[in-house]
Amino acid sequence: MIAGISIYEILTVTSILFFIGIYGFITRKNLISILMSVELILNASVINFVIINKYLYPDILQGVFFSIFIIAVAAAETALAIAIIINLYRQISSVEVKDTEIMKY
Amino acid sequence: MDISYTILIPLIPLAVFLLLGIFNQKIKPTISGYIGVAGLSTSAALSFYTAYQYFFVHGKVDGAYQAIIQKVTWLNFTDTLHIDMGVLIDPISIMMLIVVSIVSLMVHIYSRGYMKGDEGYTRFFAYLSLFSFSMFGLVLATNLFQIYIFWELVGVSSFLLIGYYYTKPSAVSAAKKAFIVTRFADLGFLIGILIIGYYTGTFDFETLNSVNSETGELTLNWASTSFMGLSVITWALILMFIGGAGKSAMFPLHIWLPDAMEGPTPVSALIHAATMVVAGVYLVARLFPMFYFVEDGYALNIVAYVGAFSSLFAAIIAITQTDIKRVLAFSTMSQIGYMMLALGVSKYEGHDGLGYMASMFHLFTHAMFKALLFLGAGSIIHAVHSNYLKDMGGLRKYMPITNITFLIAALAIAGFPLTSGFFSKDEILVAAFESNKLLYFSGVLVAGLTAFYIFRLYFGIFWGKETNYKHAPHESPISMTLPLMVLALISLVGGFIPFSKYVSADRVGFEAHLNYPLAAVAVSVGLIGIGLAWVFYKKENNLASKFANSFGAFYKWTYHKFYIDEVYLFVTKKIIFNLIAAPIAWFDKKVVDATMEGIGNKTVVISKKIKGMQSGKVQDYAFSFIAGVVILAMVFIYLWTN
DSSP, X not given: OOTTOOHHHHHHHHHHHHHHHHHHHHHOOBHHHHHHHHHHHHHXXXXXXHHHHXXXXXXXXXXXXXXXXXXXXXXXXXXXXXXXXXXXXXXXXXXXXXXXXXXXX | OOOGGGGHXXXXXXXXXHHHHHTTTTSOXXXXXXXXXXXXXXXXXXXXXXXXXXXIIISEETTEEOOXXXXXXXXXXXXXXXXXXXXXXXXXXXXXXXXXXXXXXXXXXXXXXXXXXXXXXXXXXXXXXXXXXXHHHHHHOOBHHHHHHHHHHHHHHHHHHHTTSTTSHHHHHHHHHHHHHHHHHHHXXXXXXXXXXXXXXXXXXXXXXXXXXXXXXXXXXXXXXEETTEEXXXXXXXXXXXXXXXXXXXTTSOTHHHHGXXXXXXXXXXXXXXXXXXXXXXXXXXXXXXXXXXGGGHHHHHHHHHHHHHHHHHHHHHHHOOBHHHHHHHHHHHHHHHHHHHHHHOOSSGGGGHHHHHHHHHHHXXXXXXXXXXXXXXXXXXXXXXXXXXXXXXXXXXXXXXXHHXXXXXXXXXXXXXXXXXXXXXXXXXXXXXXXXXXXXXXXXXXXHHHHHHHHHHHHHHSSSXXXXXXXXXXXXXXXXXXXXXXXXXXXXXXXXXXXXXXOTTSSOOOOOOOHHHHHHHHHHHHHHHHHHHHHHSSOOSHHHHHHHXXXXXXXXXXXXXXXXXXXXXXXXXXXXXXXXXXXXXXXIIIIIHHHHHHHHHHHHHHHHHGGGOOOOHHHHHHHHHXXXXXXXXXXXXXXXX
């Protein structure tokens, strides 16, 4: 429990964070920004895991463990995404989304 | 008597076929010829050994030859109905083994000379071996289904060999014609087999043919089911005879045989004179007790009349043909008609079964002298490089051996006394005389016509006008003349074999005697035919053409083979094609195909139109995805809250 802060306020913050991530994912033109937006989405859900664990089931730690998993996976995923972006940059000298349409139809 | 080794008789040619067929390009032509001859010699030696063992050592039990059968179950449909594979040894199958192995061996030896230098030499020997395998399998078959399988196999080999010169359009179309016509007839055969299988529950020859020794009737209950006033078994027999008629070139399914002469001449000798075309006769003989006993020989009568008509019909056509191989082809058809006639007038027991024995005897002698005639014709064609009588004449000086052997064969087919054809033909005529006078007179007439056309051929080739040859023709090499001499010897003395002791309808055997008055009639008719040919063709003169002109339209009809081919073409091209095939083709193209193609085409068109929706941008997809999720979420929330 965090004194003076209810679960609703925290969930509101994470929801805002989540939708900022969604918005960024859809609207950003730069692959790096999109990647950062994805990180925001992930972080929002990680916070949700921790908070729900803390407030609703204080005796167990599964939510916390799970959040650690997600962070590890997210790190790996980010590394992969960065690798792809770097390779893409070598190919087309750009990290703009509009330049990566060659797989259209 | 253990007969399991007889399975080798067909299997050795099969092995040779596989060897030559697979290593076609790797084997030197000379070696492949030797392999073919060696394989066939082994089979022939085994055949002779089997014949000796059967006829003189083991075959006879209680005064009658027994059928010896060894088989394994091949396809097991039900407890009662199954298809076996095996070998059946009885007098006629042994007789056929001998015929096939002698002629096939001679043709193999002959082909080594005749086909020398041909590009497809190895292929030719491979096909010959395939044919020998199929034919041996056919004669050894124990049941209807097995005979049907090999029946089709000989059809295939015949197709391959007729179309051997596959670059020649006429050969290709002849091969197709032969295959389609016989295939069409085989449809009847197959339906007949299925009817037999359905109503009797067995395909085995021995079960079907077994005759109750006490009542002298067929054990098979044929009268139980009838269809349109005839027993179904009679229908089945008629249908099977249609199959046999197709293979044996009986009227009106004979049209493929003259065209089949496009194949190399040794093939004509082997397949279209001596062995495959008598398969129909063999089939009827094989099922003879059924043909004879079911409904008092109703189907057998059909066999007799079809045979008699075909023999007369073909003999008349043979007189006017100018291609020597076609003359021989029609002659073959005529002689097979004779065999069918003999079977048709035969009865079952003892001496009454003379027709059956005469038919088999004639099959044997005919195979020898007709193979000889064809091989002789091959030798002539080899020397003159033409099939037509007009390019020949006076050849006796150039080709003495061919001349003499051809003369012997011609005498044998004309029924000259003491040659082999004389005995067999005499017995056929006696059998016909005892049974049906009309058939007898047609037989005598055919005997006269046969003598005439064969000597027309002989005189036209070896005597007649003196032709100026560009290259002087010369006698063929020893590999070709040796088979001629062997076959000539058999044609000369083959008639003295006491055939009736070994082959008879009830397998007991009897003593056959010459019927001197009837023999005298046949011989004198034959001599008249020979005499007429002598007058017309021995020296160059215009008697024959004058005579032909006096017949006018009839001669023209005959020359065009009574327009049977044209009738078939009319029926198939004008009627079947226009009225049935063309509408079906239209329906297939415009409705069936068009539906499926339309579906495909429309899919392509629609895809082209809507492919713009795929922007290729991940964000657009993500947007649609999220929008969808939001909409779904709203729907669910709305549903739950109410």
